[in-house]
Amino acid sequence: MATVEFKGNNFEVDEDGFLQRFEDWNPDWVEFVMESEGIKEMTDEHQKVLDFLQDYYKKNGIAPMVRILSKVTGYKLKHIYELFPSGPGKGACKMAGLPKPTGCV
Amino acid sequence: MAFISSGYDPKQPMKNRITDIGPKHYEQFLPPVIKKNYGKWLYHEILEPGILMHKAESGDEVYTIRVGSPRLMGIQTIREMCEIADKHCGGHLRWTTRNNVEFMVDSKDKVAPLKEDLLSRKHTGGSYKFPIGGTGAGMTNIIHTQGWVHCHTAATDASGTVKAVMDDLFEEFTQMRLPAQLRVSMACCVNMCGAVHCSDIGFVGYHRKPPIIDHNVLDQICEVPLAVSACPTAAIRPTKVDMPDGTKVNSVAIKQERCMFCGNCYTMCPALPLSDGAGGDGLIIMVGGKVSNRISNPKFSKVVVDFVPNEPPRWPTLVKKVRQIVDAYSKGAHKYERLGEWAERIGWERFFEVCDLEFTWHLIDDFRDPAYETWRQTTNFKF
Numbered sequence: 030m031a032t033v034e035f036k037g038n039n040f041e042v043d044e045d046g047f048l049q050r051f052e053d054w055n056p057d058w059v060e061f062v063m064e065s066e067g068i069k070e071m072t073d074e075h076q077k078v079l080d081f082l083q084d085y086y087k088k089n090g091i092a093p094m095v096r097i098l099s100k101v102t103g104y105k106l107k108h109i110y111e112l113f114p115s116g117p118g119k120g121a122c123k124m125a126g127l128p129k130p131t132g133c134v
Numbered sequence: 135m136a137f138i139s140s141g142y143d144p145k146q147p148m149k150n151r152i153t154d155i156g157p158k159h160y161e162q163f164l165p166p167v168i169k170k171n172y173g174k175w176l177y178h179e180i181l182e183p184g185i186l187m188h189k190a191e192s193g194d195e196v197y198t199i200r201v202g203s204p205r206l207m208g209i210q211t212i213r214e215m216c217e218i219a220d221k222h223c224g225g226h227l228r229w230t231t232r233n234n235v236e237f238m239v240d241s242k243d244k245v246a247p248l249k250e251d252l253l254s255r256k257h258t259g260g261s262y263k264f265p266i267g268g269t270g271a272g273m274t275n276i277i278h279t280q281g282w283v284h285c286h287t288a289a290t291d292a293s294g295t296v297k298a299v300m301d302d303l304f305e306e307f308t309q310m311r312l313p314a315q316l317r318v319s320m321a322c323c324v325n326m327c328g329a330v331h332c333s334d335i336g337f338v339g340y341h342r343k344p345p346i347i348d349h350n351v352l353d354q355i356c357e358v359p360l361a362v363s364a365c366p367t368a369a370i371r372p373t374k375v376d377m378p379d380g381t382k383v384n385s386v387a388i389k390q391e392r393c394m395f396c397g398n399c400y401t402m403c404p405a406l407p408l409s410d411g412a413g414g415d416g417l418i419i420m421v422g423g424k425v426s427n428r429i430s431n432p433k434f435s436k437v438v439v440d441f442v443p444n445e446p447p448r449w450p451t452l453v454k455k456v457r458q459i460v461d462a463y464s465k466g467a468h469k470y471e472r473l474g475e476w477a478e479r480i481g482w483e484r485f486f487e488v489c490d491l492e493f494t495w496h497l498i499d500d501f502r503d504p505a506y507e508t509w510r511q512t513t514n515f516k517f
Binding site: 043049050051067086089090091092114128129131132133 | 147351355357358359360401402
């Protein structure tokens, strides 16, 4: 596993750039991932998605289904893709520090 | 190698981005004779194994030569096919749903030179590059999966087993002497990508040991509830584990006697690997499935060999068992009778006898209520 250094943080990541430990997450991580996920600047809408993903993960131990993410944030899937061009899994979950999506993806 | 840009600008990933254009329309690639007679075919004939003729209302004929392919192929093989298509077929060719390749010509005199050309091409190791066959009541290509070439949940290899079995059954590919067509499929784990669950003969990669639990990282890289709900027998439950260094971590516990080694939990959670090369993993053989509605309804295939070991690179036990089944079927079945129809007509107890296969307790269904339906609620049986 590789370790990346950014603004004095050491983030342990896997080959796809997902955080290895949710506890390692801090706002610097978002800033570090932004560019590789094709995001110019963080808006309140970005933040709302990330906050919800983290709350849901802390509460339930899983990432929410796309429909739940949509319903709670009020953002249609199309808008989520506008915010996070790689999509809710590869983009938003990675930035929120959640584990990498699994299954037949 | 030095980086060569395609014109994509990583600083502006969404600029000039083309999406949602879908595949090209198939009509762009139709040979002229197909395009002209589209939807106006009268009848067809199989002239010889691997060669078909379709007659159109207009009197046009199209001759199709079907050749086997390994499915997994390099760009140079595809280029060679393109070269053949350029030379004989006006640059047109097609792939079938079983990954054979078909070359089409519009007159009979073009068939012989194409056939001769195809059969003259061999790999340096000696195997045919483009063996002709796969039509009628014979055996055609084996639908298969990724195996050790690319997949992380495989319990066996796909390309290797398929090559070994196809080598053994090669005559059935180039001839049409079976009672009906024989569909063979393979999948490298019980996810069953492809068609093993509905093929005349299917072989499936199978584990025989429960997963190893990597407590150190499980909670970090897995969503525990997903691993719990991935289990068809509810063998997994969440738990806290004391680590040697005194810390307590969230993890899962697996009830070993409830685990049947499907590997679903590993699909969902990378901290539960279960593949085991040395004596653990192998294959099971299933028979009797079909998808067509011809005469009898579609059927699922049924497990008839509980385990054959992984024996790379040629899997001799697997090849031998498949051969036993094919031989008994071709000897015993009536014309037009698919393998499943034959086994059901003579009775499964007779099937095991004529195929010389061992019936073990593993073959008796024990999965939930529907298992009951598979037992025998009648006195009708043969000694």
